[in-house]
Amino acid sequence: MYKLLQGLRVVEGAAFIAGPSCTMHMAQMGAEVIRFDNIGGGPDFTRWPVASNGKSFYWEGMNKGKKSVALNLSSDEGRELAVAIATAPGDNAGLFVTNYPVNGFLSYDRLKEKRDDIICLRVMGWADGAPAMDPTVNAACGVPLMTGPDNYNGPVNHSLPAWDLITGAYAAFAMMSAIHDRQRSGRGHDVRLPLSDVAMACLSHTGQVAEVLESGGDRERCGNDLFGALGRDFLCKDGRRIMLVALTGNQWRGLVKALNVGEQVAALESQTGISFSGSDAGIRYEHREALCGVLASAIAEWNSEELGQVLDTHKVTWGRYQTVHEAVTQDGRMVNGNPIFASIDNPSGMNYPAAGPAASFGELPRGALQAAPVLGAHTDEVLAEVLRLPEHEIGRLHDAGIVANGGASA
Template sequence: MYDLLKGLRVVEGAAFVAAPTCGLYLAQMGAEVIRFDNIGGGPDFHRWPLADNGMSLYWEGLNKGKKSVAIDLTSPKGREIAQALAASPGADGGLFVTNFPVDGFLSYETLKTLRADLICVRVMGWADGSQGMDYTINSAIGLPQMTGPVDDPRPVNHVLAAWDLLTGAYCAFTLVSALLARHRTGEGREIRAPLSDIAATTLANLGFTAETMLAGRQRPRMGNDVYGAFGRDFVTRDGQTLMLLAITPRQWSKALEALGLKEAVAALEAELGVSFATDEGLRFTHRARLYPLFEQAFAGKDLAEIAPAFDAGGVTWGTYQPLEAALNDPRLFKDNPVFQDVRHPSGLTYPAPGAAATIPQDARGPVAPAPRLGQHTDEVLAEILGLSAAEIGKLHDQAVVA
């Protein structure tokens, strides 16, 4: 946790991954993030993975450091409270993150009547308002047909919700950008961030779309080969699988040196009339001739022999390891200062991350756990909406809040 956004109040009315990720990142940079959910929890309150006691590890992870308000969003009074929170007062309030539909009780047109300079960041599926989630957007954009073994035509879905996570980060960026503009002009605005547009623009930014337009077809699947460069998985004599990547001239030359392949590759260059030294595209084009040389070299050496040679030469490589092994990797989890042991609402204590970025000039604050559902209801209603204890008690009696 850092204090760069200390003083900002962001209200989150959302579920699933993208919008809660936006709120999480803002909270980790010091913003006060208040999430409201239905009494009993929203649609993501019990999402897997689950702890043995049934509590959602997913929910605990995406809502660290936030405050929680529980409201009956089906009731007129509950919706009125949600609207008031979204348009909360103060120079650094009136910041709302949501994935509720464009139309409805949390529409921008409705909320800006309560606060003209409101900033609303709205996660959407498709830009036309139709429903879409990470996996359906991904299936529509062609990537599952580019992913997986060469000899298997079935589409391969990725495990990581990439478009959700990119959208969440993009929303945090646009919210801060809109806030900076509001400080300059006094104007609010709605920002709509459809997963479909994040996916489409990302593929265009990476050249995928131009490539497909010019070629008339999308690139074929090619297993673990790194497209346009030299990179693939190889197996050592003792059965260890490594990922080797050689993009720069130095990475290439040091890999050849460590594997004892300089002469063999020089002979191949002479045969083909090319030089692989400075052109990663040529290494990719002729990978069918290069891979057997590398396979043979790896098959003749154990990992204990290859690793020191690669490290001494600055070769870019890594072993394949399951997550349970990665948990003991000091570069990732074990001894990583990004993580701290935290007791969570589930009653379990396990390491949880703060901000992914490290700011050497600032002290890293403690990681705050996710709240219990509705933990801050009374506090928020009193401090932000100015309700009296009697008014809050009446709302409890009417089951409007919990």
């Protein structure tokens, strides 16, 4: 954990991935992040994957380094406390991330009444307020219908919540942009970030909106090929599969040399009258079946370990297909030996390597990685230090069931 955002106080009232990942990124850069949940946990408190004791690995992964407050959000007084925490005074406070509805008790107008310069970043499904989640946005944007084998007509979903994760990262960027503007102008911001807009912006940025408008139709599926360049999975002699990518001319020439297939490629060039070693990756994609046939025959003669050494020698871009378990336990580049990981004790009661910030800042040392809190572990601390409530008032709130300490259930 770094201290680059030390001094900022960000309050989170959010569930699932996009909002919590935004504030997790900020916490790992040094911001104080206070998350409030319903007593007993919100809708993501037991989300899978879970440990054998039922504790959520997801929840403790998304909430590393945060403080936790447990409130009875079904009560008026509990909701008032949530608003008070989000709008509490301080030059580097008044920063709120949420995915609650636009017009609910955490509406921007309600927050602005309490603090005029509040910055509220609201993750949404659709811009009109209609509900959506990563899988439904993914279905709507068309990606599952251009993913998968070219002879398959149904959608192909994927297990990575890409739009959630991209939205969370973009939300952190948008929040820092709003903070920078408030420091100059003194004004707050009502920032709205729909998953659907993030998805379509990504398709636009990568040329895919223009592509279908110009062509009048959809891109054809291409299986495991890398669209627009030469890239495909290949089977080695030992039954392992590797992914090869030759995006640039240099990468292609290195691959041809590594596999010693220069004569075969030259024969194809003679037949087609086309040079495949230039900078135009599209040419290699258009002729991928013939080229990959040559590559596949050569690769089938190699065991994956020996082939990997040869490919590395020639600086070929490649990767071995492996399971998540193999990546975590056997590949020293991924977890074991990777400095972004550190073993920590977690609320589930388990100790395992968890990821800190993905970015490194030169010689700036990484601080100790902080685990997620027990639900409600910081309730009394936040009520006393942020809201300045006296001890007897905090006791009254406990007695009334408005707040709870760590581990309390509804």
